[in-house]
Amino acid sequence: MSAPDFKAIEEKWQRRWAEARIFEANPDPSKPKFFATFPYPYMSGPLHVGHGYTSVRVDVVARYKRMKGFNVLFPWAWHWTGETVAGASERIKRGDKKFIEALRVIDGVPEEELEKFVEPAYMAKYYTDYNREAVKRLGLSIDWRREFHTTSLHPWFSRFVEWQYLKLREKGYVVKGTHPVVWCPRCQSPVGDADRLEGSGVYPEEYVLVKFALDDAYLPAATFRPETIFGATNLWLNPEAEYVEAEVNGEKWIVSQEAAEKLKLQLRKVRILRVFRGCELVGRRCREPIHGRMLPILPGWFVKPESASGVVYSVPAHAPYDWIALKDLQENPKLLEEFGISPEEVKAVEPISIISVEGLGEYPALEISESLGVRDQHDPKAEEATKLVYKREFHKGVMKENCGAYAGLPVAEAKQRITEDFKARGLFDSMYDLPERVVCRCTTLCTVKILQDQWFLNYSNPEWKQRVKEALSMMEVYPREARAWFEAVVDWLRDWACTRKTGLGTPLPWSPDWIVETLSDSTVYMAFYTINRLIREEAIPAEKLTPELFDYVFYGLGDLERLAGELGLNAELIKALREEFLYWYPVDLRNSGKDLIQNHLTFFIFHHVALFPREHWPRAVAVNGFMRVEGEEMHKSKGNFIPLRKAVEEHGADVTRAVVLLAAEGLDDPDWRAESLREVKANLSSLQRFILEAWRAEGKDEAEEVEAWLLSMLGGRAEKVAEALEVLKTRTALENALYEVWKDFRWYLRRTKPHPPTVRRAIKIWIRLLAPFIPHLCEELWEKIGGEGFVSLAPWPSREEAPQNLEAEELEEALKLLLEDTKHILKVTGIKPSKICYYTASPWKWEVYLEALKRGRAQVKQLIGEALSKPEARRLGKQIARMVEEASRLENSARERRLEIGMVDEASFLRRVKGFLEGELKAEVYVFREDEDGIYDPKGKASMAEPYRPAIYVE
């Protein structure tokens, strides 16, 4: 039989599902509901197989729950909000060749469409249409009537976001704030990681400025280690750099020219008074702010004027750069000549040790510089030495007695307190800067700007955090390991700037020059799905979706009749909106990639907690890994990007689904491999062949215990699959439904002639177990075997259909072991058997055995004693002791099973399966009871018999 035509089968069933509208879900109070969601994907490009993986996981659970009798809602929508689509359009408009080529080649966008991409809305629409097709062909069980996209281009959704933000503001969760960002002076906009040519992962860092005094001016020296101020010996200025004297917020400051520009962007009023070269001040003395010590200003060529303030103070005992630079000057007095500094003065500068570190001496900077062999201040090893000293001192250092009130404190703590204290006294200040170069995509060098009057979601609010933690503790989190991560994220989250000046989105209702940012408009929109069906069916105009209407729908606030009158809407319709929301809410499951833990999924909880009563808080979140391709990360730039639509078109939906589902579980990353595709494709082909052949197989008329065994196993597998799906272990579930069940069938067919009624019953169960995972093939098979209706709607197999039979399971297991042991013996001894004898345990052994099961391990010794008091047992001493020991040590569940079964007539069972054993072992098989008279037992093996473990003799 040839491979099934997956493509034709899939089209056929997708068409029938759509025609019968079986995934469209309306409220039905007679059924429990299940509301499953996938975070709507961003429409700046084609979906990839990773989206496929995550969404299929949702789909599998949705399909399973449907079969379990739930009224399941699985909706879908599209995310258009943000700067990315607008940015992409902009790049096309500018004629960015590389970018356009990528769209053409990787995304396969036709030429005539590409031209229209200069309009962001068109681009988003194009990808939405393109990707909808991919999602449909993947066979997701979606209710498409509730579909929408975000931004003001969808006014209904915008109304909803407006309502959300008005509420958040009323409740005090949206506040105005000030915040440093990486800023492009040319674009006049913050520059995120994705928009950079250089410097990804670089963010503003706060430098402490220590204000050294020089006449009426301050030299604000920038540092990450303010605690070292007690060990300062001098100041460094780069003699060749341009510095300025400037009025900064009313004080006179001396900083590098670059620094003055930076300070302007950091909410300082800066007026430049004069510009001069660093060498001008070299040789002067300035006053250190804490103790008023007078310190020399020395030339430091390593000082970078473009970094922070361009002024640095020197702590040679604890900073390798300072130590080396000082040594350079001391050893090369010539360097000083042009500045008119006396070499004696420089020689007199001595390191001041202020931190003690276990394992390091008086001057850690000196020690580490020497051990690393740092040559001079231009040696890259100086950087390494700096980091090393910092690390050791920060974690293990303690402030020495010369540090005033901070003596004895660990460095980490002293640092914090010193900064706070001296800032409060005006001796310290601070500024932001970037630790490395950042270049905007527009090729402009970026700096730090402090944005003010920004709107923030105040996630740092401790009460809000507390309620989120409470919600989290009530939720299910899959996989389990992700819970700690979520908790850490809640603690870590700071205020989030929730508005932007550019890009697509919904204008902030009270300040429409701001647009609600992309992550911030996507937190509670699942509520919108619940009502969007009626909004669309009843064609409710967007302007009627007023805050008052939403208040009624989501909170039950307000007077229905009056509201209806004011809006000119039917009161019944408004009530129906409310009822539909109440029916579906809360969200029962939301599943995404693990990257969304630290933003979207946590935001999702924050906003639900802020906006909805406890009974509407989410029930469960789940996360999974990222799709890799042949072991590599998937990236458009790497050329290994697998668009979902291409995957489905090339390999089919069921194969694609099975491949990704079998690839990983938990937080592990699934791998998309050609090898795996081949395998799964072959597996599914032979699966359908196997099932159809088995369905038609003929054999015996009477069922035996092996039929009971097959059904019992199948029932157990069904339970295992269900358990796994309940906790989103989709791979375990599919492995059981596919490979484990298959294995059972193989054993069954090897073990006996098929009994058609049992086989058919088993196959009907098996197809249903597979239906959530590979629904198209299952529908096809279901139809072929005459199953009723859609398998997608068939009931999940129950235990009544596949009753548990412990005895059959245990006997079959014992039979497998017996066969294995016999083969083992034959292998080790090298005997080619003509005759194989089995001896089953006598009743008194069963009594001892069952007693051991009953009493458990606590009474092993006593039991052995009792057992050995039986005369038959005495001569078998050791063996009985071992048997009792093993039986009593069995795991509880296994002990209970065997206890429940009680004594088993193994001999008659073995006699019934004699033919099978003879076929497998190619020898004559004889079965005896140990205690029968006159048995054939030339080597006296019979007494070795134990329950579930007949003695074996071969010759």
Add this chain to the structure above:
RNA sequence: GCGGGGGUCGCCAAGUCUGGUCAAAGGCGCAGGGCUUAGGACCCUGUCCCGAAGGGGUUCGUGGGUUCAAAUCCCACCCCCCGCACCA
């Protein structure tokens, strides 16, 4: 650095929460056999070491500890992966 996850028999990977049925599931690879004109697919068997009777020995990152019993619990250490924010 901080936060999160992880190191299992050639590879991938279950088991760890709830200690005992664990020499440790499953898949791949490899070896042998069957089927086949051949290949593929499929089916059996084996795959830490030793063994002429179902047994024994040594294993789960490293080193300690708890226990009658540890891959599983406790402590310390080493190594690997991911995240660290105005962005989807």
